[in-house]
Amino acid sequence: MPMNASEIEKMIKEAIPDAQVTIRDMAGDGDHYAAEVVSESFRGKSRVQQHQMVYQALQGKMGGVLHALALQTSAPD
Template sequence: MPMNAHDIEKMIRDAIPDATVTIRDLAGDGDHYAAEVVAESFRGKSRVQQHQMVYQALQGNMGGILHALALQTSAPK
């Protein structure tokens, strides 16, 4: 059973409380999402470190019940 957008958003916000999270279902199938995550806690971190923080927030679901996630991260401007 695929994850829904609300669950993905909640997991990210629970792990990164200062994050602004936007989730889009890319294919309408509940399997392919895009996420934009903006958080002050990303400031000074590399893009790889930012993505690792988001993947950790997803608690191992990436590649399992969460099939595909196009991820865009940044610190606030």
Template sequence: MPMAPGDIEDMIKAGIPGARVTIRDLAGDGDHYAAEVVAEAFRGKTRVQQHQMVYNALKGNMGGILHALALQTSAPE
């Protein structure tokens, strides 16, 4: 069963407090999403570290229930 966009957003926000999260369903199949995550917690971190923080927030669902997630991460300007 695919993950709902709201569930993805909730998990990221729970794992990265204060994050602004926008989720888009890329294929309409509930399996392929894009996420834009803006968080102060990302400041000073590499892009790889930022993405690892998002994957950690998803608690092992990435690659399983959540098949594909295109990530765009940044610290607030």
């Protein structure tokens, strides 16, 4: 059963409490999402480290229940 956008957002915010999260369903199938995550905790970290933090927040669901996630991360301006 695919994840819905609110589940993805909730998991990210639980792991990264200050995160501003925007989720879009790319294909309307509940399997392909795009996420923009902005968090102060990303400041000073490489893009790879930022993405690892988000993937860790998803607790192993990436590539399984969550088929595809186009990820954009940044620290606030």
